[in-house]
Amino acid sequence: MSNQTTRRALLAGAGAAGLTAALAGCAAYGDTGGGAAPATADQGAGATGSGATGGGTGAQGGGFARTGDIPVGGGKVFEDQKIVVTQPAAGTFKCFTAVCTHAGCVVGDVSGGTINCPCHGSKFKVTDGSVADGPAKKPLAAVAITVDGDAIRKA
Incomplete structure (x- = not known):
């Protein structure tokens, strides 16, 4: 028994x-947190810091990416961390969740000025994560990052 x-x-x-x-x-x-969106880092705008904790390894200084890996006007999806980092203008870096707000798929790529979801075709602007083309109705949530030299870290 x-x-x-x-x-x-x-x-x-x-x-x-x-x-x-x-x-x-x-x-x-x-969930977009219900409150204010986290700040994103703009390199050159003073949003860098030496005391930030890193999210992963692979870039100089302990960040999860290098600034040189993120194309100007485009971005890169970090599927394992479920985030996407964009560089809408030279030296300006933004980070968003890579989980599409329509059906929860991980976005597939960044091209043509948008973050693109392969599941149902939603597109989000690289500048602010807002919806450029549905069916998604909500923007991608911002993720706070810091840029220190060439290292990009989660804040």
């Missing part, structure tokens, strides 16, 4: 953990 109780407890615990994860994902989907 104790084996059944143990199995039952294990399955119940696994089910509860799965449900919790699913509900957490649903709660986060499309």
